[in-house]
Amino acid sequence: MNHLSMKKIAAALLLLAVCATSGLAADNSLKLVSKAEKEVTVTRDGKKEAKLVPVEKALPGEVVLFTNHYTNTGSTPAEEAAITNPVPQHMVYVDGSAFGAGTTITFSVDKGKTFDLPANLTKTVKGKKRPARADEYTNIRWTFTSPLPPGKEGDVGFKARLK
Helix, strand or coil: CCCEEHHHHHHHHHHHHHCCEECCECCCCEEEEEEEEEEEEEEECCEEEEEEEECCEECCCCEEEEEEEEEECCCCCECCCEEEEECCCCEEECCCCCECCCEEEEEECCCCCCCECHHHCEEEECCEEEECCHHHCCEEEEEECCCECCCCEEEEEEEEEEC
16 A cells, blocks of 8 residues: 655655755754644543644655744744745645744645745646646645844745645
């Protein structure tokens, strides 16, 4: 059965971390920690509840939550900071799942060459332009709406489904 192995997930996380930042603080100290998790149902005291666990493997159709925890560990504000992630290979973005307080979230359908809001994204198919679909997004960018002060931390992320 096809599945996304831990090795491929680790490679995707490394890619997320490598591609993740621009507009760092003057002392280049925006630290990122990336993780991939999936929701499982556990029974505790006879009650079923949902719990996020690190992904060891994902099967077709399963949804993975990719999160970047950021911290400005420097002594100066991070001006014009942005975090950019590719949607991992063999996965499709889950529409409406991107989150990140204090950011403008934009998407790319051309492997990160250009970014825009979903309403402005188009794809050309057989010579005709049409609105792009969420499952065609190749990259996601979170641009912070104000400088990140020293010590500021938070999370940005999105969900993707394994094809």
